[in-house]
Amino acid sequence: MPSDAVSADPLRQVFFGDLHIHSSYSFDAYTMGVRAYPKDAYVYARGGKILHGVGYPVQIDRPLDFAAVSDHAEYLGIARRKAELEEPAKATESHDTALRAALQGYAYEYLWRFMREGMRSSSGEARARNFGVPELAGASRDAWEDIARAASEHNVPGSFSTFIAYEWSSMPEDQHLHRVVLYGDEKVLAMPWSSLESENPEDLWRELERQRGSGHSVIAIPHNSNLSNGLMFSDRKYDGTPLSRELAELRSRIEPVSEIFQVKGQSETHPDLSPSDEFADFELVEQPVMADAPQREVKGSYVRDALRLGMELQHAQGFNPYRFGVIGSTDSHNATSPANEADYHGKLPLLDGTPGLRLGAYSPQVHERTTMHRWSAMGLAAVWAQENTRASLFAAILRKETYATSGSRLRLRFFAGWDYPEGMAQSARAIDVAYAQGVPMGGVLNGGTGQSPDFFIWAAKDPEGANLDRVQVIKGWVDSSGNSHEKVYDVAASGLRERDASGGRLAAVGNTVDVVRGRYTNSIGDAELRTIWRDPDYRPEQQAFYYARALEIPTPRWSTYDAVKLGMPVPDPAWIQERAVSSAIWIKSLQ
Known part of the structure; x- marks a missing residue:
C-alpha cells in the first residue's frame, strides 16, 4: 500500500517499537544459541510465535508498530556460516544439546573466547573480516542482503513499519561506544561500515555524513552510555583534545536521539549525578557482562548529565552537541523484544534464557560470573508521528518527538x-x-x-x-x-x-x-x-x-x-x- 493511501493524523499518534533487535547473524547471538533469522524477528514483533533459543515458543503480549533488526556489523553472519562449514550438524543442533552446553559453561566460554581472541586480537584484513577462511568471505554480504530483504518484505505502511539497520559496536578497552545505524528508506550501502574500519565515533559520523551527502537517509543512535566509562558524552574528542564546533554540529546532525532504556540498564541518570532525585536508582547496571569488571565512571555516561554539559558548552563556547531526544529499545539478541516483566525471556538464550539460568538455580558458575541477573526487561521506543510509515516515523525521530519507556505502553x-x-x-x-x-x-x-x-x-x-x-x-x-x-x-x-x-x-x-x-x-x-x-x-x-x-x-x-x-x-x-x-x-x- 503506498504511503499516500495511509490515513495521516495531523495531531499525531503514538507508535511503539523496538529499533534494536539481533538475530543469529550477530556473532554473540549465534554462539549463545540463537538460530532465528531477521524474518523471525518481524514475525515475533507482529504478534506471531517463534522458537526461543533454548527451545520453547515465545510470543509478544501485543504486536509492535515498528521494528528494526540491527545485527552487529562486525563479523556479520560469520559465526553462523563458520559453524555451517565446519560442523553442519551442530549449526542446527537441537535445543536440548545447546542447553546442556550452556549449563556446563561451554557456550559461555566459547563466546568469551570468540570476543577476546577474535575481535580484540585481529590483525590484517583477512583476519579481521573472515578469520582467514576464504569460504567465509561472502557471509557478511549475504547476511546484510537478507536483513534488507526481510525488512522490505515485512514493511506494511499503515500497519507495521520496518527499518534497515545494523549495530556499530566499538568497544575500546571494553568501553561501550555502540551505536545503532538506522536508515530511513531502502537506499543502503552494499555493506555496513563497521568498527573494524574505525573504533572512533567521529569517523562513523563523518562516514554517515558522507552517505547523507550521497542521498542516504541515515542516523546513528547511541546506546548503553551507562557502560561507556564516561566516554559517550564528553567535552573532549576521542583523542582527548578539546571538542570543536564543527564536530559538535556534526554529532548533532547524525545523532538526533539516544537510547536510554534497554536490557543492559538505564542511561537516564545515576544517584551520584542526581542525589536529590529519589527515583535515580532505577535499574542500574554499572558493569558489562563480566561481574568482576570494574564499575564504570558515571560522569559522561548518562543522558541528563549530557544535557547539562551541552548547556555548559553552549554558555562557554557557543555550541551544544547534546541537544538530542530519547528512545528505548531492548537490545534483544534472540530476535524478540523482551520488555514485559511478566513474560521476560532474557537477552542471550544460553546465558539468561530460562528462569533457572537467570536466578542461578542451575549453572551457578555462569550466574556468579556475569551481570545478567541485574539486567532488565526493558525498553520501547515511543514516536509521535502522523502515520505508521517509515517516512513519517523517521521524520518524527529526526525532530525528536519521541520518548522512552521502560517497557510499558503508557x-x-x-x-x-x-x-x-x-x-x-x-x-x-x-x-x-x-x-x-x-x-x-x-x-x-x-x-x-x-x-x-x-x-x-x-x-x-x-x-x-x-x-x-x-x-x-x-x-x-x-x-x-x-x-x-x-x-x-x-x-x-x-x-x-x-x-x-x-x-x-x-x-x-x-x-x-x-x-x-x-x-x-x-x-x-x-x-x-x-x-x-x-x-x-x-x-x-x-x-x-x-x-x-x-x-x-x-x-x-x-x-x-x-x-x-x-x-x-x-x-x-x-x-x-x-x-x-x-x-x-x-x-x-x-x-
Missing part, C-alpha cells in the same frame, strides 16, 4: 508554549492548541522576558498495565557562571497526596505488590494525569531544558515473577516503578 505528551489558555489541560482541543501555540517534546522554544512558559503534560496509563503514580518535570539550567544545575518537580499526582512533614517530597503512592504470588492490583493510582505547569523558579536570562517523566505504581519485577515460578526466595528489588521519559524541550533565552 502515553506521554509534553508541550511548552506562551500563554496557553486557562482550562486548556482539560479541554477537548488541548492538543490542537498545544501544537498551534507551542512546541512538543524535542523542540526549542524561544525565550520570553516575563513569567515562565506554560508546560502542558498529559499521561495516560498503559491500557493493559498499571495505574499512574505521578508525573514529574526535570529541569536543567546554567547559571551566570556557566555551571549547570538540575531540579525535579512533582507536577501532577494520583489521589489526594500531600508533601511530607518537611514540605519536601510528595508522599509515596503506596504498594499493592503481593511478592508471594507475584501480583499487584490497580486499587491505587490514576488512569490519567494532565496539567498545565509553570516553573516557579523561572529566570528568563537562563538557558534551560525541561523534560517530563511519568511513573507507574509499583509492579513486580521480572525476577519476582521468575522466583514465584521456581518457588525460590524473591531477590531484591522485588518490585519496580515502570516509567516513561520524554525528549526535552529547550528554552532559548533572549539575552
Whole structure:
C-alpha cells in the first residue's frame, strides 16, 4: 500500500517499537544459541510465535508498530556460516544439546573466547573480516542482503513499519561506544561500515555524513552510555583534545536521539549525578557482562548529565552537541523484544534464557560470573508521528518527538508554549492548541522576558498495565557562571497526596505488590494525569531544558515473577516503578 493511501493524523499518534533487535547473524547471538533469522524477528514483533533459543515458543503480549533488526556489523553472519562449514550438524543442533552446553559453561566460554581472541586480537584484513577462511568471505554480504530483504518484505505502511539497520559496536578497552545505524528508506550501502574500519565515533559520523551527502537517509543512535566509562558524552574528542564546533554540529546532525532504556540498564541518570532525585536508582547496571569488571565512571555516561554539559558548552563556547531526544529499545539478541516483566525471556538464550539460568538455580558458575541477573526487561521506543510509515516515523525521530519507556505502553505528551489558555489541560482541543501555540517534546522554544512558559503534560496509563503514580518535570539550567544545575518537580499526582512533614517530597503512592504470588492490583493510582505547569523558579536570562517523566505504581519485577515460578526466595528489588521519559524541550533565552 503506498504511503499516500495511509490515513495521516495531523495531531499525531503514538507508535511503539523496538529499533534494536539481533538475530543469529550477530556473532554473540549465534554462539549463545540463537538460530532465528531477521524474518523471525518481524514475525515475533507482529504478534506471531517463534522458537526461543533454548527451545520453547515465545510470543509478544501485543504486536509492535515498528521494528528494526540491527545485527552487529562486525563479523556479520560469520559465526553462523563458520559453524555451517565446519560442523553442519551442530549449526542446527537441537535445543536440548545447546542447553546442556550452556549449563556446563561451554557456550559461555566459547563466546568469551570468540570476543577476546577474535575481535580484540585481529590483525590484517583477512583476519579481521573472515578469520582467514576464504569460504567465509561472502557471509557478511549475504547476511546484510537478507536483513534488507526481510525488512522490505515485512514493511506494511499503515500497519507495521520496518527499518534497515545494523549495530556499530566499538568497544575500546571494553568501553561501550555502540551505536545503532538506522536508515530511513531502502537506499543502503552494499555493506555496513563497521568498527573494524574505525573504533572512533567521529569517523562513523563523518562516514554517515558522507552517505547523507550521497542521498542516504541515515542516523546513528547511541546506546548503553551507562557502560561507556564516561566516554559517550564528553567535552573532549576521542583523542582527548578539546571538542570543536564543527564536530559538535556534526554529532548533532547524525545523532538526533539516544537510547536510554534497554536490557543492559538505564542511561537516564545515576544517584551520584542526581542525589536529590529519589527515583535515580532505577535499574542500574554499572558493569558489562563480566561481574568482576570494574564499575564504570558515571560522569559522561548518562543522558541528563549530557544535557547539562551541552548547556555548559553552549554558555562557554557557543555550541551544544547534546541537544538530542530519547528512545528505548531492548537490545534483544534472540530476535524478540523482551520488555514485559511478566513474560521476560532474557537477552542471550544460553546465558539468561530460562528462569533457572537467570536466578542461578542451575549453572551457578555462569550466574556468579556475569551481570545478567541485574539486567532488565526493558525498553520501547515511543514516536509521535502522523502515520505508521517509515517516512513519517523517521521524520518524527529526526525532530525528536519521541520518548522512552521502560517497557510499558503508557502515553506521554509534553508541550511548552506562551500563554496557553486557562482550562486548556482539560479541554477537548488541548492538543490542537498545544501544537498551534507551542512546541512538543524535542523542540526549542524561544525565550520570553516575563513569567515562565506554560508546560502542558498529559499521561495516560498503559491500557493493559498499571495505574499512574505521578508525573514529574526535570529541569536543567546554567547559571551566570556557566555551571549547570538540575531540579525535579512533582507536577501532577494520583489521589489526594500531600508533601511530607518537611514540605519536601510528595508522599509515596503506596504498594499493592503481593511478592508471594507475584501480583499487584490497580486499587491505587490514576488512569490519567494532565496539567498545565509553570516553573516557579523561572529566570528568563537562563538557558534551560525541561523534560517530563511519568511513573507507574509499583509492579513486580521480572525476577519476582521468575522466583514465584521456581518457588525460590524473591531477590531484591522485588518490585519496580515502570516509567516513561520524554525528549526535552529547550528554552532559548533572549539575552
